[in-house]
Amino acid sequence: MLLTPHLLVGAACGIVSRNPLIAFSAGFASHIILDLLPHCDQDHLCYKKQFGIIKLISVIDFLLGIALLCILLRGRSLYTLQLAFFGACGGFSMDFVDNFIGKFLWPDFRKTKIGRWIHAFHEYFHTHTPPRKWILGIATQVASSFGSIVAFYYL
Numbered sequence: 001m002l003l004t005p006h007l008l009v010g011a012a013c014g015i016v017s018r019n020p021l022i023a024f025s026a027g028f029a030s031h032i033i034l035d036l037l038p039h040c041d042q043d044h045l046c047y048k049k050q051f052g053i054i055k056l057i058s059v060i061d062f063l064l065g066i067a068l069l070c071i072l073l074r075g076r077s078l079y080t081l082q083l084a085f086f087g088a089c090g091g092f093s094m095d096f097v098d099n100f101i102g103k104f105l106w107p108d109f110r111k112t113k114i115g116r117w118i119h120a121f122h123e124y125f126h127t128h129t130p131p132r133k134w135i136l137g138i139a140t141q142v143a144s145s146f147g148s149i150v151a152f153y154y155l
């Protein structure tokens with residue numbers, strides 16, 4: 001799933017948790033649940049595996065998620081922002097380690113024992129939606145992001 005829904009849902013779970021450690025854990029759990037839903041990843045948005053474009057989409061996606069969090073949580077208490085931060089970090093951590101470090105920063109990471117294990121764990125919970133079902137793949141991400149935005153309003 002794209003990073004924006006992971007950041008938004010993770011932050012919402014973090015705020016609900018009322019505890020930084022549980023916030024991170026809840027954000028991490030939300031990552032697994034979101035990855036189980038049918039969705040399109042950056043790879044689906046490119047015809048061939050063009051890593052330059054995939055990197056660019058990932059950076060824009062990450063910045064969009066952070067910008068939305070800043071806008072949506074503006075004026076909240078420091079405690080709420082901390083919970084949102086830990087939740088968002090939990091929601092983002094799996095993609096950070098497996099994709100950012102494993103694909104871009106340290107390409108041999110997945111060849112290490114821990115890197116292989118993390119990638120296998122990540123893939124185990126990952127639904128691979130065929131590109132022809134891209135509407136469903138986008139709809140799940142829009143719905144989860146929108147749900148988080150509504151939740152921020154009530155939290």
Ligand SMILES: [Zn+2]
Pocket residue numbers: 001031035094095122
């Ligand atoms: Zn993931």
